[in-house]
Amino acid sequence: MPFALHLLALAVFAQGTSEFMLSGLGPDIAHDLGVSIPAAGALTSAFAIGMIVGAPLTAVLAVRWPRRPALFGFLLVFALVHVVGALTSSFPVLLGTRVVAALANAGFLAVALATAVSMVAPDAKGRATSILLGGTTLACVAGVPGGALLGQLLGWRAAFWAVALICVPAMIAVLRSVPAESGSGARGDVRAEVRALRGPRLLAVLLLGALVNAATFCTFTYLAPVATEVTGIDAARVPALLALFGLGSFAGVSAAGRLSDTYPTRVLVLGGAALLLGWVVFAFAAGNVAATLVLAFVQGALSFAVGSTLIAQALYAASGAPTLAGGLATAALNVGAALGPWAGGLAIGGGLGYRGVPGVSALLVALAFVVTCVARVVRRRVGGGATDEAVVGG
Structure with missing residues (x-):
């Protein structure tokens, strides 16, 4: 590779750290800026909304740009808004920086996915995707705890400064290491990429990606209270x-890169x-410490192995539109990241408690299997059976 x-992947690590x-x-942000904790929680929602809306929109804009300047520009904006966030004493300004950061993040991921698959053999999209997503999983392992530790020791602004600083070597690396024109060597045609997006297979893969990611974030969002209130x-x-x-998650992405x-x-x-089986077991065994520890690792691995494979399948399904396909895949995953916590919250508020959260994750994965079966039936009835080995293929 x-x-x-x-x-x-270093840049993706910085962006994943910022997101989570x-x-x-x-x-700490709520106390420092004089807002309520739920209001501070809107910073996370603003980022998610920016990713969902921004991924396809920034991808459309980026189709016409050379990839190296586009990657550098998105990363520069991402770093600068974190500098603004670290300096501001205004909550509305901080909220605005989260939206802009999400837009820049979405644009970077869309172009980075297109760049990654253009730099490898046509049959190595899964491995290239896994390397990029490895940055996100490493953010969960090291970036997020590190940001929390910085916040405890030096205040929340230090975490924003750290993200901005991590972007600097990533920007230098983009200028020095990414080819001036990856892929075709020419600026893309938006209409040509839009035409390449047509087809039920891509839609099915995106829907599957949203459902699997919803299942992942449904439980991951509430894993802390599940551990303290249910597991003990x-x-x-x-x-x-x-x-x-x-x-x-990192183990799952790495394994999927070799197999997908x-x-x-x-x-x-x-x-x-x-x-699916793991989420069902988790729903019944959440009160056991050993089971919770084992399932946290196993479900992280399986969730990201399946999720990264679906992203690769989206790029295979729309090989003629790598930038827009990357943008749509990014949007689909963030729809899932927003849907999952909402569904888990409904279960908690509906009387199922925290133990019901893994059960909701199981239902979302089961729904993904239903979508897969329906997609296969539809493809066969319209005579669109696929020849490649894909979950929604013929």
Whole structure:
């Protein structure tokens, strides 16, 4: 794999850290800026909304731009808004920086996915995708706990400064290591990419990605209260549990990178079945400490193995529109990241308690299997059976 892919993953690490670190910084931000904790929670929602809306929009804009300047520009904006966030004493300004950061993040990911697959062989999209997503999983393992520790020691602004500083070597790496024109060597045609997006297979893969990611974030969002209220784990050990989930995620992405190009259906069907079973077991065994620790790692691995494979399948399904496909995949995953916590919250508020959260994750994965079956039936009836090995293929 080209070394430039690992440098792009460094930028994804910085962006993933920024996206998730507010879960540990919210109370300090609320106290410092004089707002309520729920209001501070809107910073996370603003980022998610910016990612959902911004991913396809920035991808459309980026189609016409050379990829190296586009990557550098998105990353520069991302770093600058974190500098503004670290300096401001205004909550509305901080909220605005989260939206702009999300737009820049979405644009960067869309172009980075297109760049990554253009730098490898046509049958290595899964491995290239896994390297990029490895940056996100490492953010869960090291970036988010590190941001929380910085916030505790030096204040929440230090975490924003840290994200901005991490972007600097990533920007230098983009200028030095990413080819001036990756892929075709020419600026893209938006209408040509839009035409390449037509087809039910891509839509099905995006829907599956949203559902699997919803299942992941449904439980991950409430993993801390599940651990303390149901399992009985001491609150001081929760960061270690979250890091264990992150380590599993990294292991899953790494494994999928080696398998998803050659055996996508096996990864998705067998991995999806194991994922469904794991969430069911978690719903019943959440009161057991050993089971919770093991399942945190296993479910993290399975969730990201299946999720990264689905992103790769989206890029295969729309190989003629790599930038827009990357943008749509990014949007789909963030729809899931927003839907999952909402569904988990409904379960908690509906009387199921925290133990019901993994059960909701199981239902979301089961729904993904239903979508897969419906997609297969539709494709066969319209005579669109696929020849490649894909979960929604013929």
